[in-house]
Amino acid sequence: MTSNLAVSNRRMPPLLVVEDSNEDFEALQRLLARLPLTIPIQRCINGDQALACLYRTGAYEDHQLPRPGLIMLDLNLPGTDGREVLRRIKQEKMLKEIPIVIFTTSSNPQDIEDCYQYGVNSYIIKPINFAQLKRDVQVIVDYWFVVTTLPSDLED
């Protein structure tokens, strides 16, 4: 309990959610809000936006947002899709340390295989079960924001 409290007082790096579905994002937001941690959430609705955000280009040029502590990435996105975003991030020296969790509808074994080949940190299939979704979100946040120690430059 104490450690949790200690963590909650810490300034959390933001969570970048790349998700085109408003309904899915709302569900995610709802569940995150109930967690004891206060995590800033940044949402991008497609791959291009996500890349602009990470590279601080375009509309994000003047943003002074800290780098995200976790990216939750949907695979099937309009325009540049999740697979391409993943590949680009994991090839970039400055970005590849950011953990990425694929959070998608696709249960295709080929997708799972490809994502791990690109270096994804975790692959989670979106459940159609509210209780399970709640549990999954909690586990993700706990694991990546509490249990895991990330490189220090991500936290500044």
Next chain:
Amino acid sequence: MAEMTDRVSVDLTNCDREPIHIPGQIQPHGVLLVLHAPDLNIIQVSNNTQELMGRPPEALLGTPLSDLLNEPQTQQIQQCLTEDFESVNPLNLSIACPDRAIEFDGIVHRWDGVVMLELEPRANSGSPNFFDFYYQVKEPITRIQKAPTLLDLCQVVVKEIRRITGFERVMVYQFDTEGAGTVIAEDTDQETPYLGLRYPPSDIPKQARQLYTLNWLRLIPDAYYQPVALIPDYNPLTDRPLDLSLAVLRSVSPLHLEYLHNMGVTASMSVSLMQDQKLWGLIACHHSSPKYMPYHIRTVCEFIGQVMSAELANKESSEDGEYKRQLKSLQTQVVETLSQSNYFLDGVEQLNTQLLHLVNATGAVVCSGDRRVYVGDTPTEAEIDILLDWIKSRLDQSIFETRSLPKQYPAAESFKAIASGVLALEISRIHHNYILWFRPEVLQTVNWGGNPNKPVEVLDDGGLRMSPRKSFQLWRETVQGCALPWKPCELEAVVELRSLIVGIVLRQAEDLAAMNYELKRSNEELDSFAYIASHDLKEPLRGIHNYANFLMEDYAETLTTDGVSKLETLVRLTQRMENLINSLLHFSRLGRTELMCQSVNLDQLVQQVIATLTMARPHIEVEFRIPRPLPNIGCDRAQTNELFANLISNAIKYNDKPEKWVEIGFLTREGTEHPTFYIRDNGIGIPQEHQQKIFQIFRRLHGRDEFGGGTGAGLTIVRKVVERHGGRIWIESILTQGTTFYFTLAAEAVI
């Protein structure tokens, strides 16, 4: 039977092998001079020069021809050594003999490495001029050309030849396909007519036929002649008997002479009738006393024979004119029908009796792969299968035809009444496309000119000798196992039909390939559609599910129990829908992933499946029966696992018996190396009327929650797995007693 065999061998020894082209002798009515080319020195002569030209043979041997002939005549022969002898024959020769000059008809030709000059004394002086020849042939030729039918033509010819030659009997023989000759026209002053009589093929042996095609005219002025030997015996250049194939004077086979004696014939002349370079028949002339035909008369006869030969094709092709037109129009209809149908056999089925009319048959079978279409009277399926195999090795240019099948194929004896005549057409060996036509037996009476089975004489030394037959009395035979012959125009129609059908079959095969390609493509598209659609359906479904939960969380206090219960139902329905979508996704993925075939130990696999299933349902007691260990087979392990899991779990699920059992086994069948697997239960069974429906996706026979529930995709997946392995699946089931699923996991060999 042994006697029969002997008779055949005697036949061959005596007739077919007699070297009649090198008799070493000539007939005595002329002189043969054999000359060395190009100097024209005499190197061999017949031993009758003394009688015919007053010079002993020894005096001629070694001398140049110019000693006998004057300069222009020698030059004439010399000049044509490198050219055509036809243009100089006959030579009008005058040879100075000791007491006088003798006029000869000279015929010169080159053969066997030497030049042969045959000299026949001319009876009356003065050679016939061109106009004599013209007047003699003008009338007969005009009549020949005017003759309306083939038989009229023959009748004209025998009359004209008899008028010109004065022979007692002039006949036209026509040979049939088996080589037997029939007298089809006759002009005679003799009492016994030979018209309509038939002579067996052995009456004119093979090598004699060959000589008839080389030499269009053959003369035997006196069948009782004393043959004249050649001096020396052998051709001095080759040291072999001289080949007299083209020599007019060539001595006659003693067997043939005996034949003529038996027939009462002393002089004979025959003119060959040719069609398409084949011996079609003969104009045969007989005389009871010696009779010599001078060269110019023979030339007239030979010319008439040539004109008649040329006319044969015309007359034969104009025969059956109406019938041929009918065939042509029928052929057009057949091709039209066939080209309008998608499949060759479907078209054939529509044709029905038209197929018979096409060749005037009474039965027909069309074979395409394993399928058969029967029209009219045909042998049984089993008989046809064996017959077809037999015919396949006897096809000549895709055709086989016979009018007397039982003679060549003894098994046909039992069905000769409907199929003595067979005409078979191979359309495609690869696709096993054949058409067979049948004709019934037609009992025929044949009038032979004497018993066609030659008598055999037992010689003093115990050997056998076949003699020419002695009796030419009418000898009637009833011929069995024969059908009416297939007419050349019918065969032509069939050959033509073949090339038309081949075109149609090829086009249909192409269409089919294109359709298959399209089907494959649309199947793939459908698979990918099902995959994407079901995938995309999940997102809104998840939204509905989540929002129903939000409602329950946020408004639980304001909602009545009834409202909450409705939201719960909504959530439950989204979960069921997800199950369906997952099944659909799974099914479509099954068609999209590659098969990973490897050797799989099915025994282990099934044991694992059973272990997993019983773990999931520990409360269900089922007896698993495996009569013998399952074999190793090549298959995709994951898919096969799913296949067995689905079938075994179904067998457990749909069972209401207190003592449940499931039997898993396999059958091996003769003729195939692939086992047939089965999974049998003592469950509830499947009603007959539903047995075809169970494999359809989401097709359920029971309530959603009966028998443990399920989405209804399991058996569809099972069938997909089986089909992807190239196998097939089928069921046997008795309601309330149990069901057996049979399946194979490899394509069965096409038999």
